[in-house]
Amino acid sequence: MTHPIDLDTWLADNETALRTLRRDLHAHPELRFEERRTADIVAGYLTSLGYTVERGMAGTGVVASLPGKDPSRGIVLRADMDALPIQEANTFAHASCHHGVMHACGHDGHTTMLLGAAHALRQLPQLPGSVHFVFQPGEEGGAGAQKMIDDGLFERFPTQAVFGMHNWPTLPAGEFGLRSGPIMAAGVRFRITIRGKGAHAAQPHLGLDPIPLACSMVLQFQTLAARHKDPVSAAVVSVCMVHAGDTDNVIPDTAELRGTIRTLCSTVLGQLQNDMCRIGDGLAAAYGASIESEFFQYYPATVNTREETALCERVMRETFGDAATHADVPPNMTSEDFGFMLEAKPGAYVLIGNAPRGETGAGLHHPAYDFNDGIIGDGIRYWVALAQAYYQSK
Ligand SMILES: [Zn+2]
Ligand SMILES: [Zn+2]
Structure with a gap:
């Protein structure tokens, strides 16, 4: 040295x-x-x-x-x-x-x-x-x-x-x-696939439009952070990607939502994930559609x-x-x-x-x-x- x-x-x-x-x-x-x-x-x-x-x-x-x-x-x-x-x-x-x-x-x-x-x-x-x-x-x-x-x-x-x-x-x-x-926060990413039934844009009664359901879900997910957990513990629920349809005169078969949940505590993260599934399943049942919810663990x-x-x-x-x-x-x-x-x-x-x-x-x-x-x-x-x-x- x-x-x-x-x-x-x-x-x-x-x-x-x-x-x-x-x-x-x-x-x-x-x-x-x-x-x-x-x-x-x-x-x-x-x-x-x-x-x-x-x-x-x-x-x-x-x-x-x-x-x-x-x-x-x-x-x-x-x-x-x-x-x-x-x-x-x-x-x-x-x-x-x-x-x-x-x-x-x-x-x-x-x-x-x-x-x-x-x-x-x-x-x-x-x-x-x-x-x-x-x-x-x-x-x-x-x-x-x-x-x-x-x-x-x-x-x-x-x-x-x-x-x-x-x-x-x-x-x-x-x-x-x-x-x-x-x-810094713990995070999980999610992907929710909504399955309806495509139809002509002018004949929605012949299909099952997944888009209004997707819109309801995005709004209801905003209540997760506001209404479903202790206000003192921090959480963010962000839907960051909404995808449905390819043109303006066709009702699509499916819609997809992607986003992330962030919290400072893994218990709250798990709870919000469960709440998101319950809200998603309930809304899908109400509309007569089916959904698949996938969660990808991000960082602790x-x-x-x-x-x-x-x-x-x-x-x-x-x-x-x-x-x-x-x-x-x-x-x-x-x-x-x-x-x-x-x-x-x-x-x-x-x-x-x-x-x-x-x-x-x-x-x-x-x-x-x-x-x-x-x-x-x-x-x-x-x-x-x-x-x-x-x-x-x-
Ligand atoms: Zn970075
Ligand atoms: Zn960095």
């Missing part, structure tokens, strides 16, 4: 290279489980630092481990690598060169910050336990975190705690947010554990100050597959402000979104301080 670095000097020396790396990743986004170029860049960067790199978990996942004095002890710091099927609206030089694919959730920035942390921590004094840098694929709807766990992540890399971080466009750059307990709630959250909060306060630390942010109804890691291990998922000073940046999943390069240094500082603090606290 070379002589330990001073982190501020190291960040000043590496800022330009990290910004260039982030913009290169932004310009070359890849969809879930297709992150081959990204994984090559991540693995190449880590290998050039002297890390042994484990590839292939969940397909395109990359893991590198910084060995601690006791190899049975370890923590995971996790970043996600995938982009979204969105056509980028930005026209700057690093805009996506892949049509219809875009880093609209800032995973390019997450990857860059974790690579920077892997770089910096390697040049700092050895820690009592190991730090596993996990670059996972398929966060956007692919449950890549669960696939990495299924592929033996925690058996190959002994882990006592897991930590994640997401950029947050409504929080100013330089500030952080977190909370103990659920920070992202639930931060108390002790690890308190540690992250302390790191934020000590590194960035009390004014920059928002210790009790409200939970968000978005979902995150880091929830799977937090089901398996204690840990905390935190938010890092992404809004440029004095501005509100475009939101996550928006075609004009961009990760703020000005926060790369803060993200690295947080990861480095967290790894050091974790082992000081144990």
Whole structure:
């Protein structure tokens, strides 16, 4: 090992290279489980630092481990690598060169910050336990975190705690947010197929029109969140896709509704799912139609554990100050597959402000979104301080 670095000097020396790396990743986004170029860049960067790199978990996942004095002890710091099927609206030089694919959730920035942390921590004094840098694929709807766990992540890399971080466009750059307990929601996706009977548009009495039934269902489903659960527990029921018919003079045979239910608690999620089935079946019976309701488990709630959250909060306060630390942010109804890691291990998922000073940046999943390069240094500082603090606290 070379002589330990001073982190501020190291960040000043590496800022330009990290910004260039982030913009290169932004310009070359890849969809879930297709992150081959990204994984090559991540693995190449880590290998050039002297890390042994484990590839292939969940397909395109990359893991590198910084060995601690006791190899049975370890923590995971996790970043996600995938982009979204969105056509980028930005026209700057690093805009996506892949049509219809875009880093609209800032995973390019997450990857860059974790690579920077892997770089910096390697040049700092050895820690009592190991730090596993996990670059996972398929966060956007692919449950890549669960696939990495299924592929033996925690058996190959002994882990006592897991930590994640997401950029947050409504929080100013330089500030952080977190909370103990659920920070993001559990979700289930649904598809309801309504079977009626097609007919000529002018002879509805000869068929069974599925469209009025579909419309009734959409309206009745809105009572689920409002009338069927404790108002204090959060829930969202969104019908996001309604499809029926192909032309304007034919009553179709079928109609299809698709959407999602999000809650902060899995009991409420199960209850709403049952209520949705009951309402759907009852309405279908009333109209004389038949329906098929399918539910696809999405992500569990992202639930931060108390002790690890308190540690992250302390790191934020000590590194960035009390004014920059928002210790009790409200939970968000978005979902995150880091929830799977937090089901398996204690840990905390935190938010890092992404809004440029004095501005509100475009939101996550928006075609004009961009990760703020000005926060790369803060993200690295947080990861480095967290790894050091974790082992000081144990
Ligand atoms: Zn996203
Ligand atoms: Zn994301």
